[in-house]
Amino acid sequence: MIKKIPTLKNQFGPRSVLVLSLIIFTSSCGVPTSSEFVQIPDADIPFELNATSTTTTTTTIPVELDANESGSNPKNAVSEIVNETVDLYFIIANRLVATKIQIVSPATTTQVLSALVSGPPSGDAGSGLRSAIASSLQAKINVTKGIVVIDANNFLLAGLSPIDQRLAIAQLVLTFTSRPGIGQAKFSVNGVSIAVPRGRGDLSKPGDAVSYDDYISLLADRNG
Secondary structure, eight states: OOOOOOOHHHHHHHHHHHHHHHHHHHHHTTOOOSOSOOOOOGGGSOHHHHOOOOOOOOOOOOOOOOTTTOTTOGGGOOOOOOEEEEEEEEEETTEEEEEEEEEESSOOHHHHHHHHHTOSOSSGGGTTOBOOSOTTOOEEEEEETTEEEEEEOTTTTTTOOHHHHHHHHHHHHHHHHTSTTOOEEEEEETTEEOOOBOTTSOBOOTTOOEEGGGGGGGBSSTTO
16 A cells, blocks of 8 residues: 655645755855855956955145235234334433434333443434443333332443543433433442432432433533
Protein backbone atom coordinates (compact mmCIF):
# COMPACT_ATOMS: atom_id res chain seq x y z
CA MET A 1 0.00 0.00 0.00
CA ILE A 2 1.56 3.24 -1.10
CA LYS A 3 1.10 6.13 1.34
CA LYS A 4 0.70 9.48 -0.30
CA ILE A 5 3.06 12.17 1.11
CA PRO A 6 1.41 15.52 1.38
CA THR A 7 3.08 18.29 -0.65
CA LEU A 8 4.53 21.39 0.92
CA LYS A 9 1.96 23.41 -0.88
CA ASN A 10 -0.77 21.56 0.85
CA GLN A 11 0.94 21.56 4.27
CA PHE A 12 2.20 25.10 4.54
CA GLY A 13 0.43 27.08 1.90
CA PRO A 14 1.88 29.37 -0.82
CA ARG A 15 3.44 31.90 1.62
CA SER A 16 5.46 29.22 3.41
CA VAL A 17 6.82 27.92 0.11
CA LEU A 18 8.03 31.44 -0.76
CA VAL A 19 9.89 31.84 2.54
CA LEU A 20 11.55 28.47 2.16
CA SER A 21 12.68 29.35 -1.36
CA LEU A 22 14.36 32.56 -0.11
CA ILE A 23 16.25 30.64 2.57
CA ILE A 24 17.55 28.15 0.00
CA PHE A 25 18.59 31.01 -2.37
CA THR A 26 20.47 32.88 0.37
CA SER A 27 22.38 29.78 1.37
CA SER A 28 23.41 29.15 -2.21
CA CYS A 29 24.96 32.68 -2.52
CA GLY A 30 27.69 31.73 -0.09
CA VAL A 31 27.41 34.58 2.43
CA PRO A 32 30.71 34.37 4.35
CA THR A 33 30.51 33.43 7.98
CA SER A 34 34.17 34.31 8.61
CA SER A 35 35.14 37.63 10.27
CA GLU A 36 38.05 38.12 7.87
CA PHE A 37 38.01 41.10 5.48
CA VAL A 38 37.46 40.07 1.88
CA GLN A 39 38.24 42.64 -0.81
CA ILE A 40 35.66 42.96 -3.52
CA PRO A 41 36.99 43.56 -7.03
CA ASP A 42 36.43 47.09 -8.34
CA ALA A 43 34.52 45.75 -11.31
CA ASP A 44 31.89 44.31 -8.95
CA ILE A 45 31.36 47.60 -7.01
CA PRO A 46 28.53 49.86 -8.20
CA PHE A 47 29.79 53.21 -9.55
CA GLU A 48 28.12 55.24 -6.81
CA LEU A 49 30.05 53.38 -4.09
CA ASN A 50 33.40 53.41 -5.90
CA ALA A 51 33.48 57.19 -6.56
CA THR A 52 36.35 59.14 -4.86
CA SER A 53 35.21 61.70 -2.28
CA THR A 54 36.56 65.29 -2.47
CA THR A 55 37.01 68.11 0.12
CA THR A 56 36.26 71.72 -0.80
CA THR A 57 38.38 74.46 0.82
CA THR A 58 37.16 78.03 0.73
CA THR A 59 39.77 80.80 0.97
CA THR A 60 38.58 84.23 1.94
CA ILE A 61 40.69 87.09 0.56
CA PRO A 62 40.26 90.40 2.40
CA VAL A 63 39.32 93.23 0.09
CA GLU A 64 40.28 96.77 1.01
CA LEU A 65 37.36 99.07 0.45
CA ASP A 66 37.88 102.14 -1.64
CA ALA A 67 37.48 105.49 0.10
CA ASN A 68 34.47 106.20 -2.11
CA GLU A 69 32.78 103.02 -0.92
CA SER A 70 33.37 103.48 2.78
CA GLY A 71 33.59 106.84 4.45
CA SER A 72 34.82 105.22 7.68
CA ASN A 73 37.97 103.66 6.20
CA PRO A 74 40.65 104.32 8.87
CA LYS A 75 43.45 104.36 6.27
CA ASN A 76 41.86 107.35 4.60
CA ALA A 77 40.93 109.17 7.80
CA VAL A 78 42.66 112.52 8.19
CA SER A 79 43.47 113.67 11.71
CA GLU A 80 43.16 117.37 12.27
CA ILE A 81 45.93 118.86 14.42
CA VAL A 82 44.90 121.92 16.42
CA ASN A 83 47.64 124.33 17.51
CA GLU A 84 47.59 126.87 20.32
CA THR A 85 49.41 130.20 20.40
CA VAL A 86 51.73 130.56 23.39
CA ASP A 87 53.74 133.61 24.52
CA LEU A 88 57.36 132.78 25.34
CA TYR A 89 59.61 135.48 26.73
CA PHE A 90 63.15 135.91 25.38
CA ILE A 91 65.85 138.55 25.80
CA ILE A 92 66.84 141.40 23.52
CA ALA A 93 69.35 144.01 24.80
CA ASN A 94 68.80 142.81 28.39
CA ARG A 95 65.08 143.36 28.12
CA LEU A 96 62.29 140.83 27.66
CA VAL A 97 59.93 140.55 24.73
CA ALA A 98 57.06 138.14 24.11
CA THR A 99 57.43 135.82 21.14
CA LYS A 100 54.39 133.94 19.90
CA ILE A 101 54.85 130.30 18.92
CA GLN A 102 52.49 127.48 18.04
CA ILE A 103 52.21 124.41 20.31
CA VAL A 104 49.88 121.46 19.83
CA SER A 105 46.70 122.12 21.82
CA PRO A 106 46.10 121.78 24.67
CA ALA A 107 49.54 123.16 25.55
CA THR A 108 50.69 121.66 28.85
CA THR A 109 53.10 123.31 31.30
CA THR A 110 55.69 120.68 30.36
CA GLN A 111 55.37 121.55 26.68
CA VAL A 112 55.67 125.27 27.44
CA LEU A 113 58.81 124.72 29.55
CA SER A 114 60.35 122.53 26.86
CA ALA A 115 59.72 125.18 24.20
CA LEU A 116 61.20 127.91 26.43
CA VAL A 117 64.32 125.87 27.25
CA SER A 118 64.82 125.15 23.54
CA GLY A 119 65.55 128.84 23.02
CA PRO A 120 64.34 131.43 20.52
CA PRO A 121 62.67 130.21 17.33
CA SER A 122 64.63 130.06 14.12
CA GLY A 123 64.22 132.53 11.27
CA ASP A 124 63.03 136.09 11.46
CA ALA A 125 60.86 135.40 14.53
CA GLY A 126 63.97 134.72 16.63
CA SER A 127 66.28 137.28 15.09
CA GLY A 128 68.31 139.14 17.77
CA LEU A 129 66.80 137.12 20.63
CA ARG A 130 68.63 135.08 23.24
CA SER A 131 67.81 133.13 26.39
CA ALA A 132 69.43 133.13 29.83
CA ILE A 133 67.90 129.74 30.66
CA ALA A 134 70.37 126.86 30.48
CA SER A 135 69.57 124.27 27.83
CA SER A 136 70.23 121.59 30.47
CA LEU A 137 67.49 122.91 32.77
CA GLN A 138 64.97 120.31 33.90
CA ALA A 139 62.05 120.93 36.21
CA LYS A 140 58.91 119.42 37.66
CA ILE A 141 55.97 121.77 37.34
CA ASN A 142 52.74 121.72 39.33
CA VAL A 143 49.92 124.24 39.32
CA THR A 144 47.84 124.62 42.47
CA LYS A 145 45.26 127.35 43.11
CA GLY A 146 46.70 129.62 40.44
CA ILE A 147 50.32 129.22 41.59
CA VAL A 148 52.85 127.39 39.44
CA VAL A 149 55.52 125.60 41.48
CA ILE A 150 58.75 125.09 39.51
CA ASP A 151 61.05 122.54 41.14
CA ALA A 152 64.23 122.72 39.07
CA ASN A 153 67.56 120.93 39.03
CA ASN A 154 70.87 122.64 39.86
CA PHE A 155 71.04 124.35 36.47
CA LEU A 156 68.36 126.91 37.29
CA LEU A 157 70.76 129.74 38.23
CA ALA A 158 74.18 128.07 38.33
CA GLY A 159 76.93 129.92 36.45
CA LEU A 160 74.76 132.92 35.54
CA SER A 161 75.69 136.56 36.08
CA PRO A 162 73.42 138.59 38.42
CA ILE A 163 71.64 140.23 35.48
CA ASP A 164 71.13 136.90 33.70
CA GLN A 165 69.80 135.38 36.93
CA ARG A 166 67.12 138.05 37.01
CA LEU A 167 66.41 137.62 33.30
CA ALA A 168 66.19 133.80 33.52
CA ILE A 169 63.70 133.96 36.41
CA ALA A 170 61.81 136.70 34.57
CA GLN A 171 61.56 134.52 31.46
CA LEU A 172 60.00 131.72 33.48
CA VAL A 173 57.66 133.91 35.52
CA LEU A 174 56.41 136.02 32.61
CA THR A 175 55.93 132.98 30.37
CA PHE A 176 53.95 130.92 32.90
CA THR A 177 51.89 133.78 34.36
CA SER A 178 50.80 134.55 30.79
CA ARG A 179 49.09 131.17 30.74
CA PRO A 180 45.38 130.92 31.66
CA GLY A 181 44.75 130.20 35.33
CA ILE A 182 48.26 131.06 36.55
CA GLY A 183 48.95 134.29 38.46
CA GLN A 184 52.04 133.57 40.57
CA ALA A 185 55.15 131.39 40.64
CA LYS A 186 57.26 129.70 43.31
CA PHE A 187 60.72 128.19 42.85
CA SER A 188 62.64 125.34 44.46
CA VAL A 189 65.76 123.35 43.62
CA ASN A 190 65.62 119.60 44.18
CA GLY A 191 62.64 120.08 46.48
CA VAL A 192 64.15 122.90 48.59
CA SER A 193 62.50 126.33 48.37
CA ILE A 194 64.82 129.12 47.21
CA ALA A 195 64.85 132.91 47.03
CA VAL A 196 64.81 134.37 43.52
CA PRO A 197 65.73 137.84 42.23
CA ARG A 198 62.89 140.16 41.28
CA GLY A 199 62.98 142.56 38.40
CA ARG A 200 64.26 145.45 40.54
CA GLY A 201 67.17 143.32 41.73
CA ASP A 202 65.96 142.51 45.25
CA LEU A 203 65.43 138.93 46.43
CA SER A 204 62.21 137.29 47.43
CA LYS A 205 62.08 135.21 50.59
CA PRO A 206 62.53 131.44 50.06
CA GLY A 207 59.15 129.95 49.20
CA ASP A 208 57.50 133.32 48.51
CA ALA A 209 55.46 133.63 45.33
CA VAL A 210 56.39 136.16 42.64
CA SER A 211 54.13 137.52 39.93
CA TYR A 212 54.09 139.10 36.47
CA ASP A 213 54.15 142.58 38.02
CA ASP A 214 57.46 141.84 39.79
CA TYR A 215 59.21 141.70 36.39
CA ILE A 216 57.29 144.26 34.38
CA SER A 217 60.25 146.67 34.71
CA LEU A 218 62.31 144.30 32.54
CA LEU A 219 59.93 144.39 29.57
CA ALA A 220 61.21 146.02 26.40
CA ASP A 221 57.69 147.27 25.71
CA ARG A 222 55.87 148.05 28.93
CA ASN A 223 52.61 148.08 27.05
CA GLY A 224 53.23 144.49 25.87
